[in-house]
Amino acid sequence: MPSNEGFDRKTFENVFPKTCTVCGKVYSTCDEFLSKTSSLDRGDLSQGPKNSVLAYRNCDCGSTLTIKLEDLRDYSPEGIKRREEFRKRLKQVKETEGLDDQEAVAKVKKEMGF
Numbered sequence: 001m002p003s004n005e006g007f008d009r010k011t012f013e014n015v016f017p018k019t020c021t022v023c024g025k026v027y028s029t030c031d032e033f034l035s036k037t038s039s040l041d042r043g044d045l046s047q048g049p050k051n052s053v054l055a056y057r058n059c060d061c062g063s064t065l066t067i068k069l070e071d072l073r074d075y076s077p078e079g080i081k082r083r084e085e086f087r088k089r090l091k092q093v094k095e096t097e098g099l100d101d102q103e104a105v106a107k108v109k110k111e112m113g114f
């Protein structure tokens with residue numbers, strides 16, 4: 001799944017198959033959904049209710065489809081602190097080592113034992 005910060009998210013089991021209500025196209029799996037839709041200019045993800053994240057993708061027909069993902073982030077004080085450290089370290093790694101987002105996330109995740 002696309003991720004802005006490198007933290008885990010998973011799809012709710014009942015999300016797929018997902019049908020486009022406009023053109024009737026059916027996406028049977030998450031992989032298929034992601035490979036056959038395109039991302040939006042303004043970004044794919046937004047915070048949903050409780051522990052959920054909403055992902056937006058454009059269908060071939062041009063309509064926007066939304067799927068709800070389970071947000072596996074830890075909202076305890078320790079979890080929040082850990083995310084702050086993660087972000088700080090991520091910025092550092094990108095600035096000092098010139099890594100791109102994906103490389104930097106992988107490196108910091110490894111360092112912090114994710």
Ligand SMILES: [Zn+2]
Pocket residue numbers: 020021022023024025059060061062063
């Ligand atoms: Zn469609």
